[in-house]
Amino acid sequence: xxxxxxxxxxxxxxxxxVFLLVFLYDTFMPKQTQKGxxxxxxxxxxxxxxxxxCSHCLGSAGDVVAFAGMYQTSxxxxxxxxxxxxxxxxxxxxxxxWANSEAMTMxxxxxxxxxxxxxxxxxxxxxxxxxxxxxxxxESASLPLAAMVALDKNRYESHEAAVKYILTAVFSSAIFMLxxxxxxGLTGSLYFENIYFALSTKLSVMLVAAIAFVIxxxxxxxxxxxxxLWTADVYQGAPTSVTSYLSVISKGATAFAFLVVMAQVFxxxxxxxxxxxxxxxxxxxxxVGNLFAxxxxxxxxxxxxxxxxxxxxxxxxxxxxxxxxxxxxxxxxLVYIFSNLAAFGVIGAIExxxxxxxxxxxxxxxKTNPRLAFCMMLAxxxxxxxxxxxxxxxxxxxxxxxxxxxxxxxYVLVLIALINTIISLYYYLLVVKAMYIAEExxxxxxxxxxxxxxxxxxxxxxxxxxxxxxxCCYSSxxxxxxxxxxxxxxxx
Amino acid sequence: xxxxxxxxxxxALIMFCCGVYGFITRKNMIAMLISLELMLNAVDIxxxxxxRFLYPEQMEGMFxxxxxxxxxxxxxxxxxxxxxxxxxxxxxIDVRTLNEMKF
Numbered sequence: 001x002x003x004x005x006x007x008x009x010x011x012x013x014x015x016x017x018v019f020l021l022v023f024l025y026d027t028f029m030p031k032q033t034q035k036g037x038x039x040x041x042x043x044x045x046x047x048x049x050x051x052x053x054c055s056h057c058l059g060s061a062g063d064v065v066a067f068a069g070m071y072q073t074s075x076x077x078x079x080x081x082x083x084x085x086x087x088x089x090x091x092x093x094x095x096x097x098w099a100n101s102e103a104m105t106m107x108x109x110x111x112x113x114x115x116x117x118x119x120x121x122x123x124x125x126x127x128x129x130x131x132x133x134x135x136x137x138x139e140s141a142s143l144p145l146a147a148m149v150a151l152d153k154n155r156y157e158s159h160e161a162a163v164k165y166i167l168t169a170v171f172s173s174a175i176f177m178l179x180x181x182x183x184x185g186l187t188g189s190l191y192f193e194n195i196y197f198a199l200s201t202k203l204s205v206m207l208v209a210a211i212a213f214v215i216x217x218x219x220x221x222x223x224x225x226x227x228x229l230w231t232a233d234v235y236q237g238a239p240t241s242v243t244s245y246l247s248v249i250s251k252g253a254t255a256f257a258f259l260v261v262m263a264q265v266f267x268x269x270x271x272x273x274x275x276x277x278x279x280x281x282x283x284x285x286x287x288v289g290n291l292f293a294x295x296x297x298x299x300x301x302x303x304x305x306x307x308x309x310x311x312x313x314x315x316x317x318x319x320x321x322x323x324x325x326x327x328x329x330x331x332x333x334l335v336y337i338f339s340n341l342a343a344f345g346v347i348g349a350i351e352x353x354x355x356x357x358x359x360x361x362x363x364x365x366x367k368t369n370p371r372l373a374f375c376m377m378l379a380x381x382x383x384x385x386x387x388x389x390x391x392x393x394x395x396x397x398x399x400x401x402x403x404x405x406x407x408x409x410x411y412v413l414v415l416i417a418l419i420n421t422i423i424s425l426y427y428y429l430l431v432v433k434a435m436y437i438a439e440e441x442x443x444x445x446x447x448x449x450x451x452x453x454x455x456x457x458x459x460x461x462x463x464x465x466x467x468x469x470x471x472c473c474y475s476s477x478x479x480x481x482x483x484x485x486x487x488x489x490x491x492x
Numbered sequence: 493x494x495x496x497x498x499x500x501x502x503x504a505l506i507m508f509c510c511g512v513y514g515f516i517t518r519k520n521m522i523a524m525l526i527s528l529e530l531m532l533n534a535v536d537i538x539x540x541x542x543x544r545f546l547y548p549e550q551m552e553g554m555f556x557x558x559x560x561x562x563x564x565x566x567x568x569x570x571x572x573x574x575x576x577x578x579x580x581x582x583x584x585i586d587v588r589t590l591n592e593m594k595f
Contacts, residue, residue: 132556139563143570150574156581160590162574167524170567171515174531177560178508181538188547190556233593301593 026109161237176217285312338463
């Protein structure tokens, strides 16, 4: 065996090194230095991210295939991994205060180790070109998350959320694997490429069932609508840092992996089988997510339903089935990381200081904590897609990518998505209204947020503003994807 | 009588459906977990049968099954750990006690 293949997995190796160093620090450093662990992890992750970008800029941008075609990395995959790395750094910065709190003393290391392991799983999931590696990545990205959800041992909700998450996760992965067994029975291979070419002529009931099961399995992780029922409960029960990780990084990675699977495995059955399935899923996801978000009073549940409808918008990048769709999906994930983490940063800061998470507590927040209220307002504007902010451009690009596909059905789909944007504007502005227009005295007293929380908010707000003004980074993503479109969509 | 692939696939399918039925109807979390195991094992049988009868020249299905068994074991271990936590907090493992958060 050629061991130099391992060098193809540059970003995975960097992450593994970070994990090992964090593990060693957690195990062997004396007790009084343990409070430095969160900052240590942030620094290491920053170095890994920077190293990833540098090696990408300096080194070969071409495709690398390793382990007999099981693993593949390219400029696009390296870019999405870099985007996720940025998100992880922000999550880590925002979690410092919580990780150093009294209740977390015993479990501080576990949080960081589990988080890095799930990130490693997501990397494998995005780079896999064989379903064995894909399923290992998928499971190692979802199982440790259940342990992270259960991390808050003193709250009953945390356990409840964890058990709901793990049972539904195993159920969905069983359905997913059943779909895979059908695919294997039809084609005799688990390599993405072999399946693609074997399926290009076949159409059978079994294939339809297989694709439906695979979409259901990945749709669970993405919380698309018929498979979304765990989302709100888990988001509410989990510690806020875990929720933000779950809603942003896990979702972004799975969205990209979903795109890869649909394009590279079932691409040849696009118009015959799964195009219509996705139309239905997207419409239901966006609409139900929006309508249920309106009636939520708990901020974490509210953002859970908002993230369900955002997942529907992300799926527009998959259904576009062209390079613009890929670039728009990556840009959407990048913007979504900044906007959602800004919202979760404010929620986390208020929860750490006062323990309040209800929207009614946010009434008149601008009088007592004007800066936090301002950050929250920007996050809501960006999530709703109001022009100067980044969220508008991400929605714009993803709609453009979808429309470029050109059929009448997709125009109708985009129209429905646009109408839903207006509904979403209503409930995002409910938060802004509670903070700025409500007259009552605010129940949240003025407090000074921790340095780390402020740093996290500054980064996210800067991201929202800069990505809105300099949306040209979309065109560089588009260049990247056009270069490797051959490998994305098997265009021959 | 010759034993063909169908003789294995039908029981696997029945096993899978039993698992789904059990997962939906059972109220005890351990029983739900057992139903999930049934589903996962039915999938493993599917893979082995497809490999043995349709594509005997390669071993991909067998290897997938080996990994799937290991993953299923990890899932069960984690789920039982979480269920024990629930038991400590609520003194029973009925799914109907999981009603703090709704809608």
